[in-house]
Amino acid sequence: MTEKDKYVEKLKDQIDKWSSEIDKLEAKIKDASEDVKVEYADEIKALQNHGIKAKAKLLEIQEASGDLFEEVKKGSEIIWSSLKDGFEKLKHKLK
Numbered sequence: 001m002t003e004k005d006k007y008v009e010k011l012k013d014q015i016d017k018w019s020s021e022i023d024k025l026e027a028k029i030k031d032a033s034e035d036v037k038v039e040y041a042d043e044i045k046a047l048q049n050h051g052i053k054a055k056a057k058l059l060e061i062q063e064a065s066g067d068l069f070e071e072v073k074k075g076s077e078i079i080w081s082s083l084k085d086g087f088e089k090l091k092h093k094l095k
Contacts, residue, residue, distance in 0.1 A: 004061070004069050011058050014080065015051065021087055022047055043090050050083040 001009075022044065029040050057076040064072045 004064075007073060008058065008062055011054070011061070011076070011080075015054055015058065018047075018051055018054070018083060018087065021091075022051065025090060040090065040093070043086070043093075047083065047086050047090065050079065050086060053079050054083055 025040075025044055025047075029037055029044075032040075054076075057072070057079050061069065061072050061076060
């Protein structure tokens with residue numbers, strides 16, 4: 001398995017994990033008060049949008065080759081970091 005294949009597999013796993021986390025967060029606020037739902041709806045939507053960007057970046061990585069792969073990989077790390085930070089902040093707020 002190449003470095004690229006390993007990286008793609010790692011990202012796929014992370015995207016699946018985050019999708020599951022979004023589902024859990026949505027379920028958690030489903031039974032909350034209307035104020036709480038409104039407060040967190042935008043944040044969850046932002047996480048979903050980051051997830052869409054992450055999936056698009058994953059496709060870009062899968063199609064990239066050679067030096068382009070390394071460059072796309074660097075760009076994807078920014079998206080991943082942003083998504084991870086968003087999850088951590090929202091999970092902390094909901095505790």
